[in-house]
Amino acid sequence: MDANSLPTFHPAPRKPAYAPPPGAVDAHCHVFGPGEIFPYAPQRKYTPGDAPKEALFALRDFLGFERNVVVQATCHGHDNRAMVDALKAANGLARGVASVAPSVTDAELHALHEAGVRGVRFNFVKRLVDATPREVYRGIAERIAPLGWHIVVYFEAPELEELTPFLRALPTIVVVDHMGRPDIARGVDHPDFQRFVALMADNPHVWSKVSCPERLSVEGPATNYADVVPFARTLVDRFTDRVLWGTDWPHPNMTTHMPDDGALVDVIPRIATDAAKQRALLVDNPMRLYWT
Numbered sequence: 001m002d003a004n005s006l007p008t009f010h011p012a013p014r015k016p017a018y019a020p021p022p023g024a025v026d027a028h029c030h031v032f033g034p035g036e037i038f039p040y041a042p043q044r045k046y047t048p049g050d051a052p053k054e055a056l057f058a059l060r061d062f063l064g065f066e067r068n069v070v071v072q073a074t075c076h077g078h079d080n081r082a083m084v085d086a087l088k089a090a091n092g093l094a095r096g097v098a099s100v101a102p103s104v105t106d107a108e109l110h111a112l113h114e115a116g117v118r119g120v121r122f123n124f125v126k127r128l129v130d131a132t133p134r135e136v137y138r139g140i141a142e143r144i145a146p147l148g149w150h151i152v153v154y155f156e157a158p159e160l161e162e163l164t165p166f167l168r169a170l171p172t173i174v175v176v177d178h179m180g181r182p183d184i185a186r187g188v189d190h191p192d193f194q195r196f197v198a199l200m201a202d203n204p205h206v207w208s209k210v211s212c213p214e215r216l217s218v219e220g221p222a223t224n225y226a227d228v229v230p231f232a233r234t235l236v237d238r239f240t241d242r243v244l245w246g247t248d249w250p251h252p253n254m255t256t257h258m259p260d261d262g263a264l265v266d267v268i269p270r271i272a273t274d275a276a277k278q279r280a281l282l283v284d285n286p287m288r289l290y291w292t
Helices: 053-063 081-089 106-115 134-147 157-169 191-202 226-238 261-265 275-290
Strands: 025-029 067-071 094-098 117-123 150-154 174-176 206-209
Touching: 025 053, 025 275, 053 067, 053 081, 053 261, 067 081, 067 275, 081 094, 081 106, 081 117, 094 106, 106 117, 106 134, 117 134, 134 157, 157 191, 191 206, 191 226, 226 275
Parallel strands: 025 067, 067 094, 094 117, 117 150, 150 174, 174 206
Antiparallel strands: none
16 A cells, blocks of 8 residues: 555544434445455556455444445546445445446446446546546436436535536536535635535535545544534535435545544534434435435
8 A cells, every 4th residue: 555645444443422323324435455356446546455345344333334335436447346346245235336437338337237336426636536528527427317326526625616517517416525625724604615505505416425524624533523513514404405424434545644433423413413414414315315
């Protein structure tokens, strides 16, 4: 794995104080390798440590969740075999978000659907992927729309203004990873985050994952990421039926600290402040998007 990254995932997370409701879904996590079975992509921009499906499912059970949404990571490129292998092993308790090339065939898309894939991911984070022309992404979007899939987009806050026309025009539900990665130090009222709130307000097909405080926080784990809570709570309160939550296990490319997944779960009741919001965030929304 990369020398500047921390070891992959926390070796001994604590049991969270918060107990998720029955049927709860970890709607953003990954599997990596094992590399000798599922090699990493030659064009990758980072090399993770192995994080196999068995470790993911053990964490799911330990944290009190029942289902996972496994998101294809850039280190595996368009080779979705590790993700699909995890879906098949989960016996219906996992769904997937794939990465596909424009050359993907209809037969390959249908095979992914049968395995449990329900979305594709478009990544705009330049440090992780090379730029892909928008027309390529539009072509993929038009092909997956008839399957009832959605699109997951990953970008950073400064890119939102330029991306907005593209996101508005996509023909499917659009799920934004990690609240569009706002600059937490600028505060909830900063125009950058308010631009994202406006995007969701004006476009009912746009959802958000209120995840990854460990990547966004300035304060860090000492306050259990308290500075991120107002951002996530704003979205949960205002768009209760269009938010998702996930661990982001096994936390690739972390360089400051390796988060305790039990501590991340304990952030949930601080951003979804009553039982109805918690059920929407963890059960109703992901089940509607991935299992119906």
